[in-house]
Amino acid sequence: xxxxxxxxPVPDTARDTAPAPPSxxxxxxxxxxxxxRARLIEATIACLVKYGYxxxxxxxxxxxxxxxxxxxxxxxANGDALIRATIVALHERRxxxxxxxxxxxxxxxxxxxxxxxxxxxxxxxxxxxxxxMAARTDAGLAAILLPLQAEFSDRFKAxxxxxxxxxxxxxxxxxxxxxxxxxxxxxxxxADLTGAVDPAQIEPxxxxxxxxxxxxxxxxxxx
Numbered sequence: 457x458x459x460x461x462x463x464x465p466v467p468d469t470a471r472d473t474a475p476a477p478p479s480x481x482x483x484x485x486x487x488x489x490x491x492x493r494a495r496l497i498e499a500t501i502a503c504l505v506k507y508g509y510x511x512x513x514x515x516x517x518x519x520x521x522x523x524x525x526x527x528x529x530x531x532x533a534n535g536d537a538l539i540r541a542t543i544v545a546l547h548e549r550r551x552x553x554x555x556x557x558x559x560x561x562x563x564x565x566x567x568x569x570x571x572x573x574x575x576x577x578x579x580x581x582x583x584x585x586x587x588x589m590a591a592r593t594d595a596g597l598a599a600i601l602l603p604l605q606a607e608f609s610d611r612f613k614a615x616x617x618x619x620x621x622x623x624x625x626x627x628x629x630x631x632x633x634x635x636x637x638x639x640x641x642x643x644x645x646x647a648d649l650t651g652a653v654d655p656a657q658i659e660p661x662x663x664x665x666x667x668x669x670x671x672x673x674x675x676x677x678x679x
Contacts, residue, residue: 493531493541495521500542504583509590509597514538540600543587546580547608551615558619565673569666572637576645585646626674633672640665 499521503512514535518528532538553575561567575581591598616634617623623630644661647653653661 489531492523492527494545496523496528496531496538497542497545500538501546501579501583504542504586505579509586512586536596536600539587539597540604542583543601543604546584547604547611549580550575551608551611554612554615555619563622565669566666569637569641569662569669573641573645573662576641581642581645582649623674629672629674633669636668636672637665 496517499517500512503517503520507516514528515525517538518525521528528538532541554572557568557571557575561571587597587601591601613631613634616630617627620630623633640661644653644658648655648658
């Protein structure tokens with residue numbers, strides 16, 4: 457039998473006090489992974505805005521993020537997973553923006569209307585519209601987007617009810633005011649992007665929307 461040497465057992469105190477490698481630090485790897493995922497989502501949004509949905513393929517997204525395709529696939533197994541995460545991120549941004557604006561300007565319809573209009577100037581709106589239009593004829597994309605959109609609508613309505621308790625007696629009016637605001641302003645933004653609206657009409661249209669929302673406010677509530 458060949459001779460072997462045995463190492464003396466390492467005392468528990470030595471193991472407990474030995475510095476952990478960076479990858480073993482609690483939360484560090486999780487934060488790095490989250491940062492890389494966020495970077496890939498930002499790259500997806502940028503590609504959708506610059507190239508459109510049809511040309512937004514995984515190698516292009518990886519290049520936009522400054523990562524290899526293999527590194528990207530470590531975080532998202534395929535393009536569908538990345539698109540799903542991007543839609544979820546866009547929805548979260550919209551909900552957070554709505555919450556911040558409502559809390560910063562409680563009861564101020566004018567500030568809310570202008571705040572949402574400014575939100576629509578950001579790349580996220582264009583990116584989402586690229587996805588929404590492509591889903592009309594792409595069954596695979598529709599299967600991803602439509603359930604997430606239904607979930608977002610439910611969360612948006614629930615949040616509106618929390619932020620505007622004064623409307624609780626007439627929730628149908630709140631739903632109508634939110635739908636009117638969203639439909640008109642998003643339609644205006646698309647028309648603005650495609651040159652279908654005179655820029656000089658935008659402010660008057662926002663004024664009309666503001667007046668309509670105030671008119672829908674339940675009687676007895678401050679304007």
